[in-house]
Amino acid sequence: MNTFLIKNATLVNEGAQTQADVLIRNGRIEKIAPTIDIRATRTIDAEGLTLLPGMIDDQVHFREPGLTHKADIASESRAAVAGGTTTFMEMPNVNPPTVTLEALEAKHARAAEVSWANYSFYLGATNDNIEEIKRLDPKQACGVKIFMGSSTGNMLVDRDEALRQVFTHSPVLIATHCEDTPMIQAREAEYRQRYGDDVPFSAHPEIRCREACYKSSSHAVALAKETGAQLHILHITTAEELNLFEPGPVTGKQITSEACTHHLWFCGDEDYDAKGSLIKCNPAIKSCADRDAIRQAVIDGRIDVIATDHAPHTLEEKAQPYFKAPAGLPQVQRSLQALLDLYHQGVFPLELIVEKTSHAVAERFQIRDRGYIREGYWADLVLVDLNRPETDTRDKALYKCGWSPWEGHTFKSTIVGTLVNGELKYWEGAFSDFTPGKRLEFNR
Template structure:
């Protein structure tokens, strides 16, 4: 007896697109077979015409809890995530208080338990003075160690070279980095102030958060990783120049990997006059040439993972002038639809999208039993209709902040159903009744 049968699905998994039925039992994929139509089941869904993908694993989100919950919280943002086909997320440490010790990590797990609609894990943040917390970290307690090698987030900036060297030497699990060089940015900010005063145009953002600032910082991270043979994952690459850090081809065996974010694959410098603060983020959306080069790197394997860096701020906060408007934008509800638009445009294959947002995040972070359509794996699944459209309206948004840079756009696909651990988290435009998200475990 199955809990749920999905009949006549078109599966996208491990480089293949094929027809099969899927039987789900006790939160997991029990059977993938050519014909299960006569098998007994509590619930049966005929999903003919729909594509079945593993749920997206988003390795970079800011859900703002604790301490910043006027912008978003675990409950609201995980709801938006499952509406967008994201079944698992890894959340960042720059909250209040900062997630820089084991106690703060455990507090976040307690907050998420019973409230998160998607599966969850949290990063331990690095600081200039928590090296012992990093050295003694339980590898099951965090998805990774987040190092801000740039000016993004106040007192979590790690700018002591000796501390950085020690982190790369002693980190017991994967290191993920935000790479922007603070002194370079500060010089560029001063030059912009001298030219424009406080009325700096948002189009100056990619010149302030410049290619040079990114290159200088990411080069240092790569240097440290090679020195100590550390496992390094560089987040949100925004420049064509930085692609030189990464090798093309499959991710397996790589010690240094790169990530692109959906907004850096979509927007470019040409969008600042229209969207302004809505696309102000760190690192910045840059030239169309950078966007196109990163998209090509997703195809050739230099970029191994695609994520969101979902970072909501209130609409009111975003109305400030350049230096006052915070950096970050909400993305989880439309990340997968945006990637599927690249499929419709012939830029990415379905197999590549699944590799970058499902398989590779699971492998890079050693996630146990998730990220694939495999018998025995958790039933984290998303059904998409490639023939139905999704128009982004303010009324349709589940983010607490209530806005999206995609507002008014019509995507060419629709997220029909999202299953988390076999439970219906999203179906036909409605959230499911239960809370099915679980704490991640790792093959470590």
């Protein structure tokens, strides 16, 4: 039998830090104890290292099929593993979009061939695919994604009756992108009249404005309360929206919310002048006051989950003027390091980072046997050196797009190793031979 022993690690798990050994057998955690003395197939002395559950990212865009000049499942999942992310949930706005059960299963089949990490995929909602949504097996997808305000082909659900149908009949959690498109279009026209095509990127949070975010988010919350739907609002960016959510643990909530790493890190008051299109994303990065309010909401539980919204584009695409430069930035290789920097800055304790990136995601999406360091669970684990600095440089970028919004920044912590299903996929900058991750199973 294949056994793996991690000795002398500092475990951060379920609200506590403990010194322990962890024995893994055939991919699952068999034993956690102060000392385990057996002869294992492989033993790692983790003295001085911190052991965390692998990050579960509930929102990524890996661009396959159809947009693979930007990214693909293989390249981005490999980068994610190097960054300590062991599981991802991928979005449906690809080409063709994932709006049928056939397309959903095709993506799962592709991931089974090429994904370094564990995976699940969202079924996308449209104005007219309610029958596909009704046919969805709750164990078949992590959720149903609704774009309530983002122009992504035919995936913008902007008819009230279509929205109500999805909220009424979805057999799984509904994840929403909330911005009001007519308000944004009016702002775009106003700024185009003022600047022509040379709109400064600092105007992005004024065009994708806070009012558009709140109008759409509050509408989604109202629909969920009316229909009883399980609702998860993605990438919250404004202080006002936080009032829509209740503080406290994720368990038992009907309506939950997510914050993304870049919205916890960057702020429009300081960063657009230096970063420009590289931090253009939808919804937009807002003010430092909004960023700080979102950080506080993570602490008090109004924000339940931290994810990335990893959304790569090529540098050539990003170099275009405002209206042509696409929105989104790559993050999965650096997201955990960025959050660990916030720990070093005193923003979040380690236990809270683990809760929001692993425990709460597993609870909210009802993921089976993942998200915790527990006996019997799959060994999705990351070893970090909290006190080994690493500078993010372009030559280290593992994304197909080849760049990072953190280039030049020196992180205070380093990802040393990542285990996926008990296999050491990444260690000290090198990858093992490829083996695929597993499709997520759900307690539904």
